[in-house]
Amino acid sequence: MLGRSSLRDLAWAALLLVGLLVLPILVPHPAMRDFVIYVIAYGLLAMSLNLLVGFTGLVSFGHAAYFASGAYIFGLLMQSGNVSLPVAMLAAVGGTALLALVIGAICVRLKEIYFAFLTLAFQMFIHSIILTWVSLTGGDQGLMGGIPRPTFLGIDLNDSMTLYSFCAVVFVACLVIMRQIVQSPFGYTLRMIRDNPHRANFLGVNVVRMKLAIFVISGTMASVGGIVMALFVSGAYPEFGFWTTSGEAIFMIMLGGTQLFIGPLVGAILLQTLNHYVTIYTEHHGLVLGIVILIFVLGLRRGLADFVYLWFQDRRTRKLEKETGR
Amino acid sequence: MELEALAGCLSSMSCAVTQVSTGLIIGMLLFLVASGLSLIFGVLGVINFAHGSFYMIGAYFAFSAYQLTDSFTLAILSGALGVGIFGMAFERLFMSKVYGRDVLMQLLVCYAFILILDDMVKILYGAEYKLMGMPQTFALPPFQIAGGFIPSYYVFMIGISAVVGLVLWLGIAKTRFGKVVRAAAINPTMVGALGINTTLLYAFVFGVGSMLAGTAGALAAPIRTLTPGMGLSILIESFIVTVIGGMGSIVGAFIAALLIGLTRSFGSMGFPLFVDGMMFGIMALVLILKPSGLLGRPVH
Numbered sequence: 001m002l003g004r005s006s007l008r009d010l011a012w013a014a015l016l017l018v019g020l021l022v023l024p025i026l027v028p029h030p031a032m033r034d035f036v037i038y039v040i041a042y043g044l045l046a047m048s049l050n051l052l053v054g055f056t057g058l059v060s061f062g063h064a065a066y067f068a069s070g071a072y073i074f075g076l077l078m079q080s081g082n083v084s085l086p087v088a089m090l091a092a093v094g095g096t097a098l099l100a101l102v103i104g105a106i107c108v109r110l111k112e113i114y115f116a117f118l119t120l121a122f123q124m125f126i127h128s129i130i131l132t133w134v135s136l137t138g139g140d141q142g143l144m145g146g147i148p149r150p151t152f153l154g155i156d157l158n159d160s161m162t163l164y165s166f167c168a169v170v171f172v173a174c175l176v177i178m179r180q181i182v183q184s185p186f187g188y189t190l191r192m193i194r195d196n197p198h199r200a201n202f203l204g205v206n207v208v209r210m211k212l213a214i215f216v217i218s219g220t221m222a223s224v225g226g227i228v229m230a231l232f233v234s235g236a237y238p239e240f241g242f243w244t245t246s247g248e249a250i251f252m253i254m255l256g257g258t259q260l261f262i263g264p265l266v267g268a269i270l271l272q273t274l275n276h277y278v279t280i281y282t283e284h285h286g287l288v289l290g291i292v293i294l295i296f297v298l299g300l301r302r303g304l305a306d307f308v309y310l311w312f313q314d315r316r317t318r319k320l321e322k323e324t325g326r
Numbered sequence: 327m328e329l330e331a332l333a334g335c336l337s338s339m340s341c342a343v344t345q346v347s348t349g350l351i352i353g354m355l356l357f358l359v360a361s362g363l364s365l366i367f368g369v370l371g372v373i374n375f376a377h378g379s380f381y382m383i384g385a386y387f388a389f390s391a392y393q394l395t396d397s398f399t400l401a402i403l404s405g406a407l408g409v410g411i412f413g414m415a416f417e418r419l420f421m422s423k424v425y426g427r428d429v430l431m432q433l434l435v436c437y438a439f440i441l442i443l444d445d446m447v448k449i450l451y452g453a454e455y456k457l458m459g460m461p462q463t464f465a466l467p468p469f470q471i472a473g474g475f476i477p478s479y480y481v482f483m484i485g486i487s488a489v490v491g492l493v494l495w496l497g498i499a500k501t502r503f504g505k506v507v508r509a510a511a512i513n514p515t516m517v518g519a520l521g522i523n524t525t526l527l528y529a530f531v532f533g534v535g536s537m538l539a540g541t542a543g544a545l546a547a548p549i550r551t552l553t554p555g556m557g558l559s560i561l562i563e564s565f566i567v568t569v570i571g572g573m574g575s576i577v578g579a580f581i582a583a584l585l586i587g588l589t590r591s592f593g594s595m596g597f598p599l600f601v602d603g604m605m606f607g608i609m610a611l612v613l614i615l616k617p618s619g620l621l622g623r624p625v626h
Binding site for chain 1: 610
């Protein structure tokens with residue numbers, strides 16, 4: 001039986017889905033749809049990364065590797081023409097899970113800063129494989145020739161509105177899965193590991209196995225983001241697996257904040273908006289982004305969603321104090 | 327796979343000598359960068375993810391100084407000292423603000439600087455490749471050992487790096503100041519209580535670590551193409567070196583750097599597509615067998 005909180009989560013999810021589906025009717029500009037799909041793809045990347053960073057305290061700097069592997073496996077399978085779209089999606093997710101399992105098995109035993117650097121190193125390894133294995137991946141040109149979108153179950157993704165709705169449904173489904181994981185006993189075990197790994201170990205939790213499990217789960221969720229991206233741009237590019245993509249994902253988390261489940265999504269929206277305007281006005285994208293990051297990290301010292309959340313909490317406690325004082 | 331080529335090279339003395347010298351210069355550059363990274367981590371407990379960018383600006387500083395003065399000595403000095411001072415300023419103004427906070431914040435500060443420095447280089451020098459050219463001083467006939475040719479600059483570079491490495495090791499292992507640095511790595515509060523200004527010490531250590539990256543960049547300038555983003559690959563490789571050698575160990579970094587350098591030079595003959603894989607394989611093996619690295623003490 002579903003608990004009350006699960007029902008509430010499902011209601012929120014339904015609301016979000018309806019909102020996403022109504023949005024292109026309210027704002028009929030195609031650019032809006034494109035923007036939302038970008039937010040969905042990078043939002044999945046950031047939210048899955050937050051399962052590691054925010055909930056388990058594992059700062060991974062190589063998360064884009066799974067984003068890229070999802071995109072490439074999916075793209076290659078679709079180009080081969082032998083499998084249907086849902087099968088290719090499942091295979092891409094499964095393949096990425098396997099990859100995350102191998103990399104995770106080596107990385108999760110390490111202390112935090114080692115972990116950050118090692119995940120980065122493995123990501124660059126995967127990036128260099130993508131670049132050098134030209135016959136399979138097309139090297140730095142990316143997966144060329146487009147990714148076919150054959151009709152399945154009567155769904156034709158070549159129609160841009162159908163594609164948009166499909167991405168929205170996949171996105172909301174992933175959010176529900178991640179929310180369920182975070183709210184499950186497993187999710188609370190992860191929080192305990194984050195706050196005090198020794199105590200967790202003492203209580204009989206197999207810390208390494210838990211970390212590995214969430215590492216794999218988070219990798220698979222990132223791969224769904226990659227699949228959405230590959231489906232949308234009809235290709236896969238080495239930049240998907242470049243370290244800057246991981247860096248941006250980390251910044252999205254910071255921007256949105258780690259306190260709230262939905263925070264990274266806010267970060268994804270903010271960063272996509274920022275990127276959109278920065279690329280219009282200047283070619284020195286890195287310079288602007290770098291300065292914005294410094295302002296947030298050193299000035300605000302936390303993400304926007306955290307900022308607002310803490311402000312509300314602060315107000316609530318003050319109000320409570322007032323009431324009890326009366 | 328061109329394993330025959332590798333076997334052929336190993337059986338001919340001249341080819342082996344040439345490849346060993348190539349491996350040595352790759353290894354020495356890596357050693358300089360990695361020992362700086364390792365020193366900063368060992369004492370301050372932070373990883374400078376922007377270390378590769380420091381290597382890059384070292385190379386560009388040297389490039390500019392050489393263009394302006396035509397003196398290679400000045401080029402190396404400006405690369406080393408310029409980046410050293412830059413590193414100290416970076417530590418004081420930015421890095422020190424995020425000590426003791428999330429790793430996430432340290433990571434983001436470095437990430438911001440990688441982006442900013444790459445773009446600054448693009449603005450100042452343009453995005454295209456730059457060549458500094460070999461200084462006149464080294465326009466000498468190459469050394470000949472057992473039929474293999476070694477450019478005179480290679481010999482100079484290996485020598486200089488070895489001297490820098492030796493001075494660093496002596497400074498840390500044998501001097502009183504080195505003792506203070508080692509003590510600060512273990513218990514900074516106690517060192518502070520004994521009347522030593524740890525703030526200054528941290529800035530200095532960060533400066534020395536940056537200087538090592540800058541020196542490597544300056545030394546690499548004549549033999550590498552200069553491009554924005556050139557720091558990233560050496561950052562990853564030098565991290566692999568520090569993991570294999572053990573965080574905080576200078577000698578370990580030296581051994582691991584030579585190992586990786588030789589793997590690169592011989593590997594690019596025998597299995598060019600798998601050189602990266604080989605490096606990661608070695609690193610994974612070390613991590614599984616001895617997580618603290620060959621000569622590292624367990625991380626506190």
